Amino acid sequence: MTYSYYPGCTLKTKAKDLDRYARASAAALGIELEELPDWQCCGGVYPMAKDEIATKLSSVRALLSAKEQGRDLVTMCSACHNVLKQVNHDMATDENIVTKVANYMKLDEPYRGETKVIHFLELLRDGVGFDELKKHVVKPLKGVKIAPYYGCLLLRPGKVMAFDDPENPAIMENFIKALGAEPVAYAMRNECCGGYATMENRVIAEKRATAVMDNAAANGAQMMITACPLCLYNLTKNAQGGVPVKYFTEVLAEALGVKEEA
Amino acid sequence: MEKTNLKERILEISGVNPRKCMKCGKCSGTCPNYDEMEYHPHQFVSMVEKGDIEPLMKTESLWTCLSCFACVERCPRSVEPAKLIEAVRLAVIRQQGANHLKPQDIPDKLDEDLPQQAIVSAFRKYTK
Numbered sequence: 059m060t061y062s063y064y065p066g067c068t069l070k071t072k073a074k075d076l077d078r079y080a081r082a083s084a085a086a087l088g089i090e091l092e093e094l095p096d097w098q099c100c101g102g103v104y105p106m107a108k109d110e111i112a113t114k115l116s117s118v119r120a121l122l123s124a125k126e127q128g129r130d131l132v133t134m135c136s137a138c139h140n141v142l143k144q145v146n147h148d149m150a151t152d153e154n155i156v157t158k159v160a161n162y163m164k165l166d167e168p169y170r171g172e173t174k175v176i177h178f179l180e181l182l183r184d185g186v187g188f189d190e191l192k193k194h195v196v197k198p199l200k201g202v203k204i205a206p207y208y209g210c211l212l213l214r215p216g217k218v219m220a221f222d223d224p225e226n227p228a229i230m231e232n233f234i235k236a237l238g239a240e241p242v243a244y245a246m247r248n249e250c251c252g253g254y255a256t257m258e259n260r261v262i263a264e265k266r267a268t269a270v271m272d273n274a275a276a277n278g279a280q281m282m283i284t285a286c287p288l289c290l291y292n293l294t295k296n297a298q299g300g301v302p303v304k305y306f307t308e309v310l311a312e313a314l315g316v317k318e319e320a
Numbered sequence: 321m322e323k324t325n326l327k328e329r330i331l332e333i334s335g336v337n338p339r340k341c342m343k344c345g346k347c348s349g350t351c352p353n354y355d356e357m358e359y360h361p362h363q364f365v366s367m368v369e370k371g372d373i374e375p376l377m378k379t380e381s382l383w384t385c386l387s388c389f390a391c392v393e394r395c396p397r398s399v400e401p402a403k404l405i406e407a408v409r410l411a412v413i414r415q416q417g418a419n420h421l422k423p424q425d426i427p428d429k430l431d432e433d434l435p436q437q438a439i440v441s442a443f444r445k446y447t448k
Contacts, residue, residue, distance in 0.1 A: 072435040102441035103387060106406040107333040113444065137437055214389035224393055250352045250388030257421070257429045257442040258383050262356055266386070287435040295433060 059185070061176075062124040062131045063091035066138035067099040073135065073287035079307035080134050080178055082320035086311075087186055087194055091132060094123050100141040103254070111158045117145035118159055121173045130174040132181055134307070136211035136286035139177045140219065146171045147218045177212065177221065179285065179306065183229055188236040196315035198238025204309065205242040205279035205301070206230030207270065209289045210250040224248065230283070233306065237313040244277040246270045251297075253288035260296060267297035275301050283309055326411070327371040334407035338369035340397045347391035347401045357381040361391045361401035368404050373411075382409045383420060383446065413448045421446035 069077035084091050098116035105113040120142060124131035133139035148155050150171025160168035176184070182191055208227055216224030227248065231241035252266025271293055274282055283306045284290050293303045311317040331337070347361035348354055359367070359381045367376055376382070382405065391401040412418055421442055430439075 066437075067440065068435045068437040072433065073437075099436075099440055101444045102437045103444045105444065106403045107410055108335045109333050135437070137441070210386075210388035210390065214393045216393055250386050250390065252353065252386055253438070254386050254388075254441055254445070255353075255384065256434070256438055258446070259356075262353060262384060262386075266352055286437075288437045288441070291433055291435050291438065295431070 059088075060090040060092055060129060061181070062127055062129040063093050064097055064100075064120050064131055064133050064138060064142065065093060066133070066135045068287040069135060073290070073305070076134055076285070076287060076305040076307055078320045079305060079311035079317065082316040083307060083310045083314050084178075086314045086316045087191070089181070089186070092129075094120055094131075097123070100138050102137050102141065104141045104144040108152070108154070111155065111162065114145045114148065114155065115159065115162070117142050118149065118163070118169060121146055121149065121171075121175070122165075122169050124173045125169065130176055132176055132178055134178050134285065136177075136209060136284070137288065139175070139285075140211040143175045144215075144218055146173060146175050177285070179212075179229055179233060180221065182233060182310075188232050191233075192236045192238075195237055195313045197313055199309060199313055200238050202239040203242050203278050203280045204234045204239045205244055205274035205277070205282045206234060206247055207251075207274070207282045207284045207289060207293070207303075208248045209253075209284065209286055210248070211286060213248055230306070233310075234283070237309060239309070242274060242277050242279045244273045244279070246273040251289050251292050253286070253292035256288075256292055256296060263292050264296040264298070267292045268299060271297040271299035271301050275299055281309075323371050323373070326373050327368060330368055330373060330404065330407045330411060333410060334400075334403040336368075336400050336403050336407070338365045338399065338404065341365045341369070341399045342397055344396065347395055347399070350390045350394045352388060352390060353384055353386050356384045361405070364404045364408070365399055365401050368408070373408065376408045377412050381405075382412065385409075387445065409445070410448070413446065419447040
């Protein structure tokens with residue numbers, strides 16, 4: 059099946075691994091990710107204010123482009139996913155924003171949030187199915203204790219993201235199990251690592267990231283996985299702890315036996 | 321801006337109704353950056369409700385909120401404190417010359433691994 063794909067700015071630059079391992083894994087699973095033409099950066103943070111219009115337009119353009127292609131829109135980066143999904147929710151529920159966007163873009167027919175935005179993890183769970191994914195695993199990650207790190211962006215706000223139970227998620231644990239590895243249970247898997255503070259106040263980012271990593275390490279983590287380039291940076295560069303942090307797509311590609319060719 | 325007008329403006333752009341708050345303190349209890357804030361999420365709610373917004377516009381807490389949505393998710397009354405903090409932050413940076421992050425400050429903050437996501441996010445949060 060073919061999906062529209064929104065990689066986002068960081069996957070073209072510092073997070074190329076997140077992208078290329080995803081593409082190789084998708085190909086191995088028979089999923090076609092077709093990159094949207096002319097996509098623009100989502101801005102990285104969802105603009106919460108009711109009167110923000112311009113900052114939502116790049117997301118709307120991507121959503122509309124997927125609608126025109128008649129496809130679901132797949133995201134890979136946690137931040138892109140959060141922004142696109144929340145803007146899409148505005149477009150489905152806030153008439154004022156719908157009208158202003160339609161006027162600005164001179165749309166014949168207003169965009170009303172018709173596109174379905176799905177994160178690649180959701181595609182693996184709901185489109186492929188973790189049982190099916192397990193069948194494609196050629197190099198099971200036996201005995202590896204992996205701490206799933208959700209962070210804040212994939213899960214919250216729970217009512218809008220509808221990704222999983224925001225306080226007791228299972229999707230990454232089930233993903234880890236499907237790859238033959240062992241998920242580590244730890245309390246801070248869905249607490250913020252403080253990554254957004256890294257340019258404003260690195261001490262804050264370091265404190266928060268270290269707290270998360272300490273908690274994962276105390277529960278036996280040999281590795282942490284994430285879908286967010288900023289979490290990966292913060293946990294790798296700012297946290298004191300030394301637990302290796304990888305993109306979820308890298309362990310996926312490894313288990314599927316396509317890591318080397320990616 | 322006159323006190324009442326400023327309050328109305330904050331309520332309008334945030335879409336938040338602080339009168340829904342039942343003062344349980346859960347938003348501040350769950351805030352991962354509580355220790356780094358002068359005014360905590362529950363204080364943003366109560367001070368906006370009282371129209372006491374000037375101190376909030378001057379506080380460093382505007383820049384230490386992590387926008388992680390923990391307070392939004394865990395509020396039993398769906399008050400959404402983070403949206404009030406964002407509205408006050410915008411009331412500050414939308415003013416002429418009041419950008420918190422200036423492009424000339426960026427080069428000193430870069431390292432070779434810093435993801436673009438950090439830069440675009442900082443601009444969106446701290447600059448208009």
